Amino acid sequence: MSRILSIEDDASIQQIVSTALHLEGFDVHYAFSGDEGYKKLFSSDPDLVLLDMMLPGMSGADVLKAVHGHPDLRRIPIIVMTAYGGGGSRVLEQTVRALGAVEYIEKPFKVKELVRRVKECLARHPRPAEPGREVTAGDFRLDSRLKTVRVQDKLVATLPGLRYGLLAALAAAEGPVPKEELLKRVWGEDGSLAALEKTVSRLRQDLGAEAFRLKTTPEGYELITRADTA
Secondary structure: OOEEEEEOOOHHHHHHHHHHHHHOOOEEEEEOOHHHHHHHHHHHOOOEEEEEOOOOOOOHHHHHHHHHOOOOOOOOOEEEEEOOOHHHHHHHHHHHHHHOOOEEEEOOOOHHHHHHHHHHHHHHOOOOOOOOOEEEEOOEEEEOOOOEEEEOOEEEEEOOHHHHHHHHHHHHHOOOEEHHHHHHHHHOOOOOHHHHHHHHHHHHHHHHHHHHHEEEOOOEEEEOOOHHHO
């Protein structure tokens, strides 16, 4: 399922766009300002962005510049949606393309046209393969670059490096892991039992409602990757 991030401050347009894309099987995320949208680029890890130009906070142009200048984000295709048109539309289209947009569509647009453009854009700009970036274990999906944790495709947390490393080690183990083994894998020669226990406690806080999956065993810890086995 492809993830679409729609950055648009008009709630009525968001509703129309989200309904149409949901019906086509897309996972749609929303942002109502440029600043919120830029943050969600990291948390939602979208396959494509729909971007309005007139936004509170960061403008659409600001978001385009920030995305185009970020090595981890510039691969994301962006379709610009704007009410600016008329005689200057060609100049505007050239401008937004120069800033990094791959498509341009004027408002008001037909929903079928937008959906068609989204599908075509995704086909032309597939997510590049990154071997080893994602770790999947049962209900868990971990992203080693963004340090995000998804459970049943829902974003649960974005973790600091040490806590992410601990969770990744537990996810890869598929069973209980002794404390001494976790210390070697995550801390190397610099770890201590006190540091491990403190990190586990903080990781449980990060996991929130999913914290029940991180169990204490007689010798160490175990991550229950499937809820039906908890």
